[in-house]
Amino acid sequence: GEDVEQSLFLSVREGDSSVINCTYTDSSSTYLYWYKQEPGAGLQLLTYIFSNMDMKQDQRLTVLLNKKDKHLSLRIADTQTGDSAIYFCAEAGNQGGKLIFGQGTELSVKP
Amino acid sequence: DAGVTQSPTHLIKTRGQQVTLRCSPKSGHDTVSWYQQALGQGPQFIFQYYEEEERQRGNFPDRFSGHQFPNYSSELNVNALLLGDSALYLCASSLGSSKGETQYFGPGTRLLVL
Numbered sequence: 001g002e003d004v005e006q007s008l009f010l011s012v013r014e015g016d017s018s019v020i021n022c023t024y025t026d027s028s029s030t031y032l033y034w035y036k037q038e039p040g041a042g043l044q045l046l047t048y049i050f051s052n053m054d055m056k057q058d059q060r061l062t063v064l065l066n067k068k069d070k071h072l073s074l075r076i077a078d079t080q081t082g083d084s085a086i087y088f089c090a091e092a093g094n095q096g097g098k099l100i101f102g103q104g105t106e107l108s109v110k111p
Numbered sequence: 112d113a114g115v116t117q118s119p120t121h122l123i124k125t126r127g128q129q130v131t132l133r134c135s136p137k138s139g140h141d142t143v144s145w146y147q148q149a150l151g152q153g154p155q156f157i158f159q160y161y162e163e164e165e166r167q168r169g170n171f172p173d174r175f176s177g178h179q180f181p182n183y184s185s186e187l188n189v190n191a192l193l194l195g196d197s198a199l200y201l202c203a204s205s206l207g208s209s210k211g212e213t214q215y216f217g218p219g220t221r222l223l224v225l
Binding site: 004030031033035041042043044045048050088090092093096098099100101102103104 | 115140144145146151152153154155156159166167169201203205207209211213214215216217218219
């Protein structure tokens with residue numbers, strides 16, 4: 001079936017790198033997304049990667065994809081207090097435009 | 112460039128009542144998807160509308176229904192509300208309904224059922 005899993009919490013110090021991990025189950029080619037949710041807000045698209053890519057970099061964000069292990073990670077360089085939020089990994093479903101989300105990883109950045 | 116907008120922002124209802132939530136897609140988008148996000152959980156897909164038809168549906172009962180208008184805006188209706196329907200309801204828009212079309216989310220409507 002379709003399932004996306006994430007660890008629930010991550011705490012880092014300001015200026016360090018953060019790495020948020022995700023595993024997915026769909027074995028077909030797919031799109032994988034990272035969204036950010038701040039308290040009381042909707043979801044902000046951060047970046048996405050297609051499963052024929054290994055890596056994608058966008059300013060402070062680096063996405064790594066290990067297709068063999070169905071493992072996705074989001075690295076945030078020079079993490080700031082404003083990066084504190086919940087980060088969701090999502091996979092495009094087998095059919096149509098449905099997105100399947102993980103439970104979210106709460107990132108806490110300490111000064 | 113207007114993003115996805117939703118109304119109302121907050122809503123309180125009692126069990127058994129009916130509710131209608133509204134969504135206007137991002138400019139240029141023609142597809143609207145609805146998600147339910149319970150507290151502490153990731154969003155769960157309810158359904159998607161394209162060309163005024165429901166194209167795909169998640170595991171939600173028939174109490175959840177929707178509509179898309181010719182201007183691409185959409186409504187989500189929930190009948191016979193249950194306490195468990197309390198959640199943040201998110202609307203997302205995209206250009207097309209195919210797999211891989213990037214979805215942009217609105218701020219959500221927070222529904223509380225008492």
